[in-house]
Amino acid sequence: MSLRIDENTKVIVQGITGKEGGFHALRCIEYGTNIVAGVTPGKGGQLFNDSINVYDSMKSAKLETDANTSLIFVPSPFAPDAILESIYSGIKTVICITEGIPVNEMIKIYKIANDNKVTLIGPNCPGLINPSANCKIGIMPGDIFTPGRIGVVSRSGTLTYEAVDQLTKNGIGQSLCVGIGGDPIIGTTFIDVLDYFINDTDTDGIVFIGEIGGTKEQEAAEFLKSVNNSKPIAALIVGASAPEGKRMGHAGAVISGDSGKAESKMNALRDAGCEIIVHPGKIADTLKKII
């Protein structure tokens, strides 16, 4: 799986004629992303922004443009089908922004994406951005990012912006920022992104942002212990103040049992050599101490 996005990344936006899809497609174009087509069933033949062809299907859009990536804004009842359509069109990287896809459906979609060796990012994620290549595939505000050599990986959207804002204001640029999403079932995990950063020659250090619920942070810690990583990692886990058994917005952010608690995650990451960020206001300060 590769998470590299740059000027060679050609993106189709699924749901481009919708309010959200259209708004964010424009922001991506402004940032410099190469958006080559849009897809909305029944709206084929239209032009988006007077410049981008809209197709009825992923198959025809892929055939005409030879795109390699898709960005999905389709509403949740129709999003699983949109992901499948993307996978079967031959697209190799699918970024799904849509929030609220039923978990049982995602279990099946995950398996199909995996079997077809497709890199699925999300769902319920802000997407990813490479500031040095002016390539943004997602919904993050582009102006807070600055080119540099720190990789950021996070389960959350606005908390990623908070982290990046702190980095940029402290003169620390970013190589790639990936929001993996707040759902229990997601395509690309912390481990995939960490693996990419560790082997990426453009990345010198990592900011890792996790939260309560599930055990994805502990698995990331196990992974870090199993590889030879010399890159410094600053890790923040949010939700220490959340009670057990209550869903904190994200479908995945609910503590059931000790392993879902913030403390257990912090301990695991500390054991794996990460520097723990003790206050959400100290993300950049903590990273500065170790790079």
Place this chain on the structure above:
Amino acid sequence: MKIHEYQSKELLKLFGIPTPESIVTENKISLLNAFKEFGSRAVLKVQVHAGGRGKSGGVKLVENSKDVNDFADKFFGKYFKTIQTGNDSVLINKILVEEVSNILSEMYLALLVDGSHQSINIIVSPEGGTDIEEVASKNPEKILNFPVNTILGPTDFQIREILDFLSLDIKSFSKLKNIIQGLYKLYLEKDCSLIEINPLIVDNRHELIALDAKISFDEDALYKHEDILDLRDINQENEIEIQTAELGIKYVQLKGSVGCIVNGAGLAMATMDVIQSSGLKPANFLDIGGGADEEKISKAMSAVLSDVNVKIVLVNLFGGILRCDVASRGFIMALDKYQSSAPKLIIRMQGTNSEEGKDILNATNYNISFAENLDQISKILMDKE
């Protein structure tokens, strides 16, 4: 979404899973009549959306009408607390009358989503009838937890493995298979997020029976299931949470004094942590979501203000799609209803139109402290303590 035990058992029956004979009642007369149906002995169980009922006296073996009468007087229409409800209490509108089972052994059986295996997992333990978290921490070897294959569902060899782990006789294979496959079918068909049978018992006729059942559902899939939506009991839910959910605002009431309004779930949790690290406690989790208008933002502020424990309101917005000037106007709409009784405000706004947003709030007479970042929020909170 949670449902009651009696509703869970009705669903289990639909999927062929044995449960004890039972009658659900809504008042004393029907409770007494139902008791007579069971002869001279029955188990009475209050119906609330919370675990730990037994330890709080909400489950009782009764052997005469006087006991039934007392139980009805004690619980019908009353508020009830368990370990799980904490200081809150839940209203009892229904009591389940159930036949007495002769228990030979108690086991635990659950299905839930496992994000690590991208699957539905089956969890079993021979230690039923107790708190499974306690078993997990004290005797982890007494828990068997494995992912179900997405294509095949639970297979025969897995059911034999469970049978063996629970020390059940091989003669029980088809009964256990029927239960596990039924539960898995129910889980998928109704988009459950948890099915927990605790305990699953073997009775003196060597039958496997679901003696208690807890089912909750994936909120994101409810639009597909009108029959499940009909099972919702809003009396068991938090009033502010119901109102905010209708507007697409994610709100969870907590017990502290600092109300917060944030956009994004991750940033909302981070903001709660900042409050806690400042020596105070958050009064709520609140994520307004993207692209909110004045009306929605005003409702979010009103929800936070309606919590009588709130002494300070902390706003932390990272504007993207959300415009801070729109947010400020929404806040004022809500605050104006409170006028002089409005609490202290701490405002941090970043991103789209944040300067404009701050100017709008600055022009009012409310008691507002502005913060530039999370560190400053901490400092202000510590000063206000």
